[in-house]
Amino acid sequence: QVQLVQSGAEMKKPGASVKVSCKASGYAFTGYYLHWVRQAPGQGPEWMGWINPNSGGTMYAQRFQGRVTMTRDTSLRTAYMELSSLRSDDTAVYYCAKGVGPSTRFDYWGQGTLVTVSS
Amino acid sequence: EIVMTQSPATLSVSPGDRATLSCRASQSVSRNLAWYQQTPGQAPRLLIYDASTRATSIPASFSGSGSGTEFTLTIHSLQSEDFAVYFCQQYDKWPLTFGGGTKVEI
Numbered sequence: 001q002v003q004l005v006q007s008g009a010e011m012k013k014p015g016a017s018v019k020v021s022c023k024a025s026g027y028a029f030t031g032y033y034l035h036w037v038r039q040a041p042g043q044g045p046e047w048m049g050w051i052n053p054n055s056g057g058t059m060y061a062q063r064f065q066g067r068v069t070m071t072r073d074t075s076l077r078t079a080y081m082e083l084s085s086l087r088s089d090d091t092a093v094y095y096c097a098k099g100v101g102p103s104t105r106f107d108y109w110g111q112g113t114l115v116t117v118s119s
Numbered sequence: 120e121i122v123m124t125q126s127p128a129t130l131s132v133s134p135g136d137r138a139t140l141s142c143r144a145s146q147s148v149s150r151n152l153a154w155y156q157q158t159p160g161q162a163p164r165l166l167i168y169d170a171s172t173r174a175t176s177i178p179a180s181f182s183g184s185g186s187g188t189e190f191t192l193t194i195h196s197l198q199s200e201d202f203a204v205y206f207c208q209q210y211d212k213w214p215l216t217f218g219g220g221t222k223v224e225i
Contacts, residue, residue: 047215061214105153109162
């Protein structure tokens, strides 16, 4: 069965960076785009961007341009999302989600990684 | 960016009732719309895509309709496990955007 397993919760200070991992199993890792979506407490989800695990190509939402980097390691079937220059309003649960393509719905989600930014 | 507006913010219903949730897009998204269900502490679960197609293993009690800018999710005969928050998401134009959610409560 399809599974996306993310790394554990992180606590960071303002200005720091965080890197979240997402290990995929149960499907052809390089056949489907992986998206990153975050959800602040009590808010709707917010799409951050995608990575094409086959080519390594990426697309980021404009508001995260310059602060986010998405990468993958095909040998480990793992995708990564790194967010830099953290602010308190980056406190959220970060999800990886499998998409059929670049512009799509998300049929499987990771369990989420809570990132807390606080001094 | 396309703004997705959901209404109502909270819907109070009883088990066995029918619930009707609305999602409005600030511009046409054709039928490129999905609905998700989220329970506390869990990731969203895909219910409906392409406005009206049920995802794998989703019961027929969930149905979606609409196109363009107006969409509806209907839950027929609410069960206890259906009390949750529901989000819509458009995937017609970048950036992909979600609504703020409707909480279905007893």
